[in-house]
Amino acid sequence: MGSILIQTKEITKKFGDFIANDKINIAVEEGEIRAIIGENGAGKSTLMNMLYGILKPTSGEIIYKGKPVSFESPRDAIELGIGMVHQHFKLSPSLSIYENIVLGSETIKKIKFGKKSFGGVLIDRKKEMAEIQDLVDKFNFNLDITAKVRDISIGAKQRVEILKMLYRNVNLLILDEPTAVLIPSEVDDLIQRMQDLKKAGKTIIIITHKLNEVKMCADNITVIRGGKVIGTVHNDDNTTDSDLAEMMVGRPVLLRVKKSGKMPGEKIVYSVSGLSANDFEGKKILNNISFNIHENEIIGIAGVEGNGQTDLMLALSGLLDISEGKVTLNDEDITGLWPDELRRYKIGIVPEDRYKQGLCLGLPVSWNLIAGIHGSSPFCVHGIMQKASMQENKQKLVKDFDIRLGSDDPAVGSLSGGNAQKVIIAREFSKHPQLLLVSQPTRGVDIGAIEFIHNEILRMRDKGAAVLIFSSELSEVVGLSDRVYVMYKGEFVGVFNSSEVSFNELGLYMSGVKRMTREEIFTNG
Amino acid sequence: MAKDKTNLNGIKRFISFGNIIIPLLLAFIIGSIFSILSRCNPFTLYGYIIKRAFFSVGGILNTLGYATPIIMTGIATAFSIKAGIFNMGIEGQVFVGAFASALAGYMIKGLPAFIHIPLCLLIGAVCGALYALVPGLLKAKLRINEVVTTVMMNSIATQVTGFLTQSYLGTGDAYAHTEFILESARLTKIISKYRCTTAIFIALVIWLIIYFVLKKTKFGYEIECIGRQWEFSDSVGMRVSRKVIIIFVLGGLIAGIAGATEIMGVNYNFVNTFSANPGIGWDGFYACILSASNPVGILIYSIVFGALRYGALAAQTWLGVPLDLINVIKSTLVLFSAIKLCSVYSEQIKSFFSRKKATKVAKQLQEE
Known part of the structure; x- marks a missing residue:
């Protein structure tokens, strides 16, 4: 050294x-x-x-x-x-890889007049491309430098970010x-x-x-x-x-989730069959999705981000129109209901982006803890909000879910990631849901709170709820769930028993290398 | 530590207080410049306006008369701005409401006053609401920016009502107006020669209802959430698109009533200039912006604007100061409030105070 x-x-x-x-x-x-x-x-x-x-x-x-x-x-x-690659890439999708790399320090073609040369205004693409190809070869980066950044995988984008730094020596x-x-x-x-x-x-x-x-x-x-x-x-x-x-x-923690011995029941609580949905422009973003969740069961959805998990979550929570298919809860048709109607069926929803969809940052904790049930007694009587029961509810949930507030009733925006997430968990879990739709439950949450949230989810499962979990943390999806589905380009491409599957196997399905046929998914699932 | 906190709160209060006072000062300074240009001592002018507007029964009644529609348009604007919707179309909705009630006031004949008056108000309100429904639907269903649509629809409302008054519905007089409304459709004046009518009570009742709705009800809670974060509101089941339409319609409803009371209480017929320039819809908008949508603030600013409207009119007659001077003051007031100078320089103000404190402590130490 x-x-x-x-x-x-x-x-x-x-x-x-x-x-x-x-x-x-x-x-x-x-x-x-x-x-x-x-x-x-x-x-x-x-x-x-x-x-x-x-x-x-x-x-x-x-x-x-x-x-x-x-x-x-x-x-x-x-x-x-000194160079840094950020967690969120700073690339221009419409430019090619090498253009992104040289952006801001382009090589300028010299103009020659006789023996003198002048700095011109034109970019010397050939020289740039040669230099970058050298770099790519030298470090085995395995990239086609003329490909557009919008077409390449996330892993490749990251390599581009690293190359950007290497190019600057x-x-x-x-x-x-x-x-x-x-x-x-x-x-x-x-x-x-x-x-x-x-x-x-x-x-x-x-x-x-x-x-x-x-x-x-x-x-x-x-x-x-x-x-x-x-x-x-x-x-x-x-x-x-x-x-x-x-x-x-600062204290010993459990790294693995400890599941109870309780097995999933026979009764189907939540059933989705043949669900499809289109985006605003009419393009199909979800294609023929079917699955069942039994009581005492957790289903995980694995996949590289951007393969339709977000859309599926939106469709199931009533925020995206379902074009085909049927959703039932305890044999009752709940297809295409509004989010407030779904909540009346005792469905707990933990949305993907907690600071956009889950919480209202400027409002106090007590207000956030009743959102979604704010129209029902005891918080609202004859259309008038009951401040006292809102406070009571807050005190109870803060205690039950160990939410740490700096002051009596601060704005949610001032809480740490873990505590903010606990506010959502407390709101959605405290109404004894029969079905939980949970997306990214522990993103940006500290280890202590992760442990707590995982235990809460498992507790709901053991109490008989059906749970659907989306997470970009593969270990979380596999660790918590009983069965795991893999999503790729808006479709299910595989289903596995969580205790038997390896991460590498899942990775092959997530990246689209392998896929099961529809019949295989049906019989395995 | 506790002492530090009170000090910080003090500075915060100083900053928010400054945000109100400094624009006022600057607006009046700029107003003074123009006042001097029109050969009038600014202090005489301001003194005169205040005296005329507030120091006699007639003055107060006139001020309140001018403030009445502004209270309504102000609270209508606040209602939508709280929900994060920039409904700039209140002026147009006022025009539609006023026009409709002016027609109902002379076309429907033979009704007693206790039916005719509510009927005219209702027709004005419904027409205002329907006119607001259009941008509401466009925003909720097709996601078209409401600022663009409402501003355009203001022009449509003023031009179309003006055209109709000049052509089909005019009386053929030298100036374009519709026929006078019947006695049975006229609102009673509190004292016959002053502007204030029973409409002030309608305005206050509307103000009270909206205040209550915003502060206490489920709908108020939802408006607060939607205004801050509509994605959140949608995801917890508030059906934002539907609420957007309701908010537009309610705003138009109140604006329609404001227009109707102006016709039924003051003008008795529809002339294209009844709302003055800038119109009562815009004065309500200013009052709402200046008070950051606070209902109490809207009430206060409405009365201030009413006083300015009346005082300026009096000043034009008696001091020869052009009416537009008051618009200069009003516009600069809005402009400087938008800047929020004290918030921009909040860091500097804080460090100024802490430096002052530090020198004080140093001095004390020296003395000891």
């Missing part, structure tokens, strides 16, 4: 009174893969944004290659050789939650690419909260909790997942 490449000294960042980073000291060696792990809101991203020049530290300093540096913007950081690459959007085989590929980059002498910092991936790729692991460094450990056989999780949370 080489000398220390980048180091922070007592670096602190405050947002108002809130201390996001508290006197953080880390040192990363040249040619190292360093993982920074911590829960959501622990301060990982704040720290990285300071290294990349997006945020300015309140105090403390950054030392890069032995010299103190300060950045006005990411441009300064890139010039010094960075030595230090910061990856912010790089695996959040990838399917298992893409994750393996990414880890391989990281090893290649390491061999080529690049230094990598990876931010994540997925412990198994950290174990696979990192040399050293730094744990951050509450804006402070808890410790840095060398990644060897002596460090276990549960040790790391305990460092992250």
Whole structure:
């Protein structure tokens, strides 16, 4: 290992009174893969944004290659050789891969007049393409550089983002939650690419909260909790997942969901048959979807994001018109009902985007806790809202679901991700639903709250509810569910018993490599 | 710590107070410039307006008379703005309501007043509501931006009513107007020579109802949610598209009543200029924007605008100051309120206060 490449000294960042980073000291060696792990809101991203020049530290300093540096913007950081790939890609879909890579630092064709040459205005595409092809070959990136970004897979988009940084000759690459959007085989590929980059002498910092991936790729692991460094450990056989999780949370946690021995019942609670739906322009986005959920059963829907899970959730919760097919609850036809009518059938709905659909950020917790049932007694009598019972309801649910509020009845927008999600869970689970439609229950939620939410979902199952879960976390879908369906391009392409299927097998179906026939799905499901 | 918090609250209050006071000051300063240009001492002008508008029974009744329709249009606007809908079409709905009630006022004959008056009001209200239904349907069903449609429909309403008054329904007089409404359709004046009529009670009742609906009812709760986040509201089952239509229709209903009372209480016939320029729909819109849709604020601003309308008219007659000066003041007021200077510079204000505090502490330490 080489000398220390980048180091922070007592670096602190405050947002108002809130201390996001508290006197953080880390040192990363040249040619190292360093993982920074911590829960959501622990301060990982704040720290990285300071290294990349997006945020300015309140105090403390950054030392890069032995010299103190300060950045006005990411441009300064890139010039010094520090690059960052964000969780959400910043690419232009209508441009080709190589155009995206050179965007902002295009090679300009020189115009020659006799012996003199002038900087012109035309872009030297040939030279650019050759340079980028070299890069792609050098690191085995496996990309067709003339393809349009809108046509390529998410894994490929991520490689483009990394190439963007390599093209600008960075030595230090910061990856912010790089695996959040990838399917298992893409994750393996990414880890391989990281090893290649390491061999080529690049230094990598990876931010994540997925412990198994950290174990696979990192040399050293730094744990951050509450804006402070808890410790840095060398990644060897002596460090276990549960040790790391305990460092992250500050107490021992269960990493695997513990299912009770209770088996799914015989009675079909929820049945969807032949469901199809079109988008606003009339294009088919859901195609012939059929499944049944029995009592005491959890069905999981796996799939790469953007393959129709969002639309299916919308259709089932009454927000997208169903063009064909039938939905029944306890043999009663509930096809095409409005969301408020569905709620009257005791269906609990936890929507995908909790800050858009699940909660009204500007309104207090007590208001949010009655949304959807706000028209019924005791919260509303003869059309008039009953403030007292709203408060009573809030107090009860806050206690039952361990929601932590800063003050008596704050706006939901001021709560952390986990507590905000608990508000939705409390609202939807407390009315004893017979069916739960749950989408992304733990996205952006800290580990402690994840454990709580998983247990609540399992508790509802054991009480007899039928549950449908959508999640982009494969481990969550498989871990919680009894059976798992795989969705690809708006259709079901496979169904598995959750306790028997491997992640790699699921990955093949998720990426469309393998698929079952309709009959196979029907007989297996 | 607790002390720090009260200090912070104090600064916050200072900022929101400044947001109201500074635009007022700036508007009156700019008004003063124009007042000086028209050779009138601004203090004389403002003093005169205040004196005329508030310091006699007749003045107060005239002010309230001018404020009456603005209260209604203001609360109608607030109703939709609270739900996040920019219904800019109140002016057009006022015109339609006024026109319809003017026709009903002379065409329907032989009814006693206690039937004729409510009937005319109802016809005005329904026509206003129907006119508002169009942009409501366009927004809810086809997602067409309501600002565009409502503003366009304002022009249609003013032009078509004007055309009809000049052509088919006119009287052939030198100025275009419809026939005078019958005695049985006229609202009673509180004191015969002043502008204020029983319509003020209608306005106050409407104001009270809307205030209650917004603050206390399920519908008010839903409006609050829809205005903040319609996706959320849809997903928890508030049927936003349907509510959008209802909100448009109710706004048009109130606007229609506002137009009808102007005809039935003040004008007695429809002339194309009854609403003045800017119209009562726009004054209501300003009152709503200035008070951030707060019902009490709307009531206060309506009365202020009523006073300005009446005072300016008096000032034009007695001081020779052009009426448009008042529009300058009103427009600059809206403009500067929109900027919210104190919020823009809130950081600077905060640091100014904390620096002042720091020097104070330092001084104390020195003395010790």
